[in-house]
Amino acid sequence: MSDIPEPHKRRPRYSGKNPRRFEHKYKEHAPSLYPEAVQKILDQGKTPAGAHRPIMVPEILEALAPMPGDLAIDCTLGFGGHSQALLPRLLPGGRLLGIDADPIELPRTEARLREAGFLSDAFTAHRCNFAGITAVLATENGRRANVVLADLGVSSMQLDNPARGFSLKYDGPLDMRMNPSKGQPARELLLRLTPGKLQEILTENADEPHAAALSTTLAGKDFPTTLALAREVRTTLKTRPNEEQELSARRVFQALRIAVNQEFDVLDTLLKQLPDCLAEGGRVAILSFHSGEDRRVKKAFEAGLHDGVYGVISQEIIRAGEQERRANPRSKSAKLRWARKAHSKAPA
Ligand SMILES: C[S@@+](CC[C@H](N)C(=O)[O-])C[C@H]1O[C@@H](n2cnc3c(N)ncnc32)[C@H](O)[C@@H]1O
Numbered sequence: 001m002s003d004i005p006e007p008h009k010r011r012p013r014y015s016g017k018n019p020r021r022f023e024h025k026y027k028e029h030a031p032s033l034y035p036e037a038v039q040k041i042l043d044q045g046k047t048p049a050g051a052h053r054p055i056m057v058p059e060i061l062e063a064l065a066p067m068p069g070d071l072a073i074d075c076t077l078g079f080g081g082h083s084q085a086l087l088p089r090l091l092p093g094g095r096l097l098g099i100d101a102d103p104i105e106l107p108r109t110e111a112r113l114r115e116a117g118f119l120s121d122a123f124t125a126h127r128c129n130f131a132g133i134t135a136v137l138a139t140e141n142g143r144r145a146n147v148v149l150a151d152l153g154v155s156s157m158q159l160d161n162p163a164r165g166f167s168l169k170y171d172g173p174l175d176m177r178m179n180p181s182k183g184q185p186a187r188e189l190l191l192r193l194t195p196g197k198l199q200e201i202l203t204e205n206a207d208e209p210h211a212a213a214l215s216t217t218l219a220g221k222d223f224p225t226t227l228a229l230a231r232e233v234r235t236t237l238k239t240r241p242n243e244e245q246e247l248s249a250r251r252v253f254q255a256l257r258i259a260v261n262q263e264f265d266v267l268d269t270l271l272k273q274l275p276d277c278l279a280e281g282g283r284v285a286i287l288s289f290h291s292g293e294d295r296r297v298k299k300a301f302e303a304g305l306h307d308g309v310y311g312v313i314s315q316e317i318i319r320a321g322e323q324e325r326r327a328n329p330r331s332k333s334a335k336l337r338w339a340r341k342a343h344s345k346a347p348a
Contacts, residue, residue, distance in 0.1 A: 052156040054081025055287060055331045056320050061085060063285040063314070063338035064147045069093035071140060072147035073277070075130035075270065076100060078155040080109040086147065087118050097136055097145075099126045101179040101261075104164075105157050129179075131269040137277050144279035150270065151287040154178065154257065156330070162226070168253055171227040176253075176260045186256045187223060195219040205255035205264075205292065210237055210248055218252070226253075258290070267293055271300035275309045278341040285338040294335045301339045311342035 060082060066072060066089040074083045077098035087096050098113075100106045110125040126136045130150060137145060158178065159166050165175030165186065174187040184192075193201070198219040202211035217236040223229040233249040240248075258264065274284055288294045294317065304310040318338075320331035 050157055050160070052079035052081060053328050053330070054079070054085065055151065055328065055334045056318070056324065056336055057082065057085050059318050059320075059336055060149065060285050060287070061089070063318075063336070064149060064283045066090050066094070066147050070146035071143055071279075072096040073133065073137065073145045073149070074098045075133060075148065075150040076152065077106065077109055077125065078151065079105070079157060080113050082149055082151060083113065083123070084116060086149070087113075087122060090147075091122060095121070095140075096123050097126055097140070098123060099128060099130050099133065099136055101127070101129050101182075102155075102158065103127055103179060103181060105155065129266055131266040131273075133270060133277055134273050144282065145277050146279050146282045148274065148278060148282070148284040149287075150267075150285075152263070152267065152293055153289045165226055166253070166257060167226055168230050168249055171225050174223050174226050174229055176257045178261050183260065183262075186229075186260050189256065189260055190218060190229075191220060191222055193219045201259050202252065202255045205258040206251035207291075208248060208251045208255060210240075213237070214248065214252060229253075254290075258292075264292060264296065267296055271296060274300075275304060275341065280341055280343045281311075282341045283338060284341075285336060287334055287336050289333050289335070294337070297337050301337060304339060308342055310339040313337070313339040 064072075064086070066086050068089070068091060070090050071094065072086055072090055074086065074096060077083055077100040080098065083096055083098050090096060096118075098109070100109070106125055106127050113123055113125075124139075128136065133148075137143075154166060158164050161167070162170035162172030164180070165173045165177075173185070174190070175185040177183055177185055190198070195215040199211045199215035202208040202214060208214065214233060214236055217232060218229070221232070223232065229252070230249045233252050234245045237245045237248055278284060286297045288297055301310060301313040305313050314337045318336040320328075320334050324331045
């Protein structure tokens with residue numbers, strides 16, 4: 001170890017009373033030091049920078065019915081909010097395997113859960129895509145999971161951090177990869193796409209009504225930053241009202257994010273593997289935020305029920321209650337479905 005003391009690092013300065021930029025929100029990034037400041041933000045129905053509020057926790061706990069001794073897999077660990085609700089219910093004797101593709105947030109969440117008292121006998125973190133759930137489960141000596149959760153999409157930490165390139169509000173490199181060391185960033189994807197292929201992506205991934213016009217001005221062009229892309233969307237639609245331009249910009253970002261991370265393909269892979277990963281009577285809950293995802297989950301669960309793989313499935317989409325929708329606007333578009341694996345029939 002070096003004897004040279006670490007130079008004191010000054011906090012990034014900001015002008016004005018309220019920090020606006022992500023990196024200036026130092027109180028929100030250190031919730032244990034500033035609990036009152038963080039509570040104030042939560043009371044305003046906002047999510048503190050660098051955090052993620054878990055959605056529909058009571059509904060998910062009811063669907064998953066975690067019990068002491070159960071083996072659980074959280075396919076989308078994120079900030080660890082759902083895992084933190086599941087873990088005490090698995091103990092004593094149970095374990096949770098937390099999967100996330102994000103190499104930046106995963107170690108932070110692992111450290112937070114360790115600090116909360118969940119040691120490696122109760123919780124292990126696995127940095128990989130949930131399409132690899134079978135390989136993660138293989139570390140458990142042939143055991144199958146009693147509980148599986150997937151809370152799809154991106155976390156608030158990813159969305160709010162301009163450096164990750166998901167943000168429409170703040171400028172950052174046009175990236176959008178959940179794992180920035182794999183695949184191609186949105187900038188490269190856009191450069192490579194033909195107008196025809198981009199139109200397909202905008203339509204399939206986001207139902208974008210102006211897909212044809214936008215694909216002509218965006219495909220094959222170089223947009224180094226998020227705001228450069230957002231500007232071009234607005235310019236293309238300059239004869240339309242501002243709100244319409246904003247909605248289209250959001251849909252373009254959503255469609256590209258889904259394409260960059262191949263979100264539909266990896267969900268299909270997960271849904272295919274689920275029956276083999278679940279123990280008899282095992283429960284799975286999937287929270288989705290996009291009609292294309294919900295359609296896939298619904299179809300897979302219905303097919304599993306028909307084939308006798310699942311014994312029972314949720315009949316309807318379960319949605320966040322009024323109070324949660326008010327307190328956390330990100331819960332408004334959440335759709336929850338669950339399924340329970342059938343018990344094999346005893347031989348006659
Ligand atoms: C909505 S957040 C989950 C939030 C979490 N439930 C919580 O309570 O904090 C989704 C997380 O899943 C991760 N993720 C999304 N798709 C993934 C995939 N295919 N494989 C692994 N992780 C994925 C993202 O990196 C992100 O951290």
